Structures are given as C-alpha cells and as structure tokens.
Amino acid sequence: MRHQLAVAALTASAGLALAAEGVEAQIATPEAVISFAAGIAFPGAYWRLDAQPVTSGSGLSALDTFTLAQRFAHGPALTVSITRFVRPTIGLGVEGTWIRSTAETSCAMRGAVTPDPEQLTRQICATLDRLRLGNSAIAAQGVVVLRPARARHVRPYLRAGAGIAVLGRGLYYLRVPVWTAGCEGCLRTILDAPAAALTWTATLAAGVTLGTGHTSRFRVEVRDAILSLPTITGPASPYGESPLPATRSRPIHRLLVSVGADLVFGGPRARRY
Secondary structure (H helix, E strand, C coil): CHHHHHHHHHHHHHHHHHHHHHHHHHCCEEEEEEEEEEEEECCEEEEEEEEEEEEECCEEEEEEEEEEEEEECCEEEEEEEEEEEEECCEEEEEEEEEEEEEEEEEEEEEECCCCCCCCHHHHHHHHHCCEEEEEEEEEEEEEEEECCCCCCCEEEEEEEEEEEEEECCCCCCEEEEEECCCCEEEEEEEECCCCCEEEEEEEEEEEEEECCCCCEEEEEEEEEEEEEEEEEEECCCCCCCCCCCEEEEEEEEEEEEEEEEEEEEEECCCCCC
16 A cells, blocks of 8 residues: 555656646747848939029029939848847847948939030039949837747748938039039039938838748848938029038838848747656
8 A cells, every 4th residue: 555655656746747847848938039131222212303503614694404313223231130029929129220322313404594615514414414322321220020929930020110320421412523624624513412410210121030940040021111311302502612402301211122040049948748
C-alpha cells in the first residue's frame, strides 16, 4: 500500500512539473523587431510656374517669360526601425528614413518681348531644361504597426507614423552661366530658395513579412512617404540679385517600394515536453 502511494505521489509530482513546464513555455515575452530596408522612390510632380519673367539682354525694362517646372526622378531610400509589440497584433516604435530626391527642371520659352541679338533668354532656358538638382531628406518618426494574429509563413501588416524631417537646400535654387558681350560665363540667379529647414513628415505603409524563422524574416513594403515641402506658388522678381519666389509649404507624396530584413527578439517560445 505504501509502495502504491509513493508511486502515485511521484506520478502526480511529475505531472504537475510537466504541466508547469508547459504553461511556462506558452508565456511569451514581448516581441521586439529591428528592421532594415532599402528601396526606391518613384517619380512625381513637385512644382510648376506658368510664367517666370526674366530680364533680357536689351535692358532691365524688357522682360521675357518662361514656363518653369520641376519633377522628382527615381531616387534611393533607406529605412531603419525598432518596433516593440506590446500585444501580438499591435506594435509601437521609432523609425529613421533617408530619401535622396533628384528633381529634373523643365523650361520652355513662353514669349520674347523684344529682339535679343545675344539670345540671352534662350541661353538661360536651354541650360535649365533637363537640369537635375539633388537633395536629401532625413526623417525621424514614431510609428504604430498593426498585424493579424500569428501566421505560419506570410504575415501582412499596416504601418502609420508621423514625425519631423530635416531638408537640405531647396531644389529650386537655379543659377545658370550666360555669355554676353560684357560678360562671358557669368552666373545668373533665376530662382533662389530658403535655407535648410525643419518640417513635418508622415508615413502610410502596407507590407508583408515572409519566413518562419524565430530570429529573422524577409520584408516587402509599399509606402506613401509624405513630406511638407516649400513649393513655388508665384514668380520671383527678376530684378533682385537673388530673387526669392512666392512659396507655400504643402504635403508632397512620394511612393516608395522597399525590401529588407527583420531581426526578431523575444516573442512566443516553442513548447517543451
């Protein structure tokens, strides 16, 4: 009888130990994810001036006009983020993004007021047309990530964020060399731009993570990167040494597609038997 009681006690103790171990295996630590991604920003419109006056070679009183515009070209983008999932489906984090923005200028003669034997205005427009200017924006944002319950191989997610960005010199800083009888190769300022500025930025993104690994995953993402940029709303005075155009900040949308990798820490642990 004592032997049977001892065996029963040992069996119950072992069962309780295994049950406790199983419960412990199902308790998950909060998941933290460090993400690295590289991608490309697609082209998009920036600003347009239907009539920018420029002084011609015949004197300050004679004005010609141009149609000026800038459009963003393809550009690289890099993103690094850290996200902590406070719940299996909700994550909070911070993100840093670098976008290289190259804008291509287009210029077309709109009308010549007076004859210009030196073809000064045509020189200016010929130089500005297809001129490429580069700039960069560095953004820091707080983000929220939403994802469904745990999936085996493919896990979609939504990401939204907002923060601040540092901009370099404006993309519409336009200086061109001109050749006249009195000056050969002189630089002439057509439009000047404000200095570097701090502005707001926001992100809306959707993507998927791929893979079943507990420590690393593959990521594909499409995002709308929104930057508040100074854009031209009116022509600059052609008489100033550094003519400043009328500007207004407005949100500019850039479509980004990126691929990357995740490093995963914590999260659900495998059961042990």
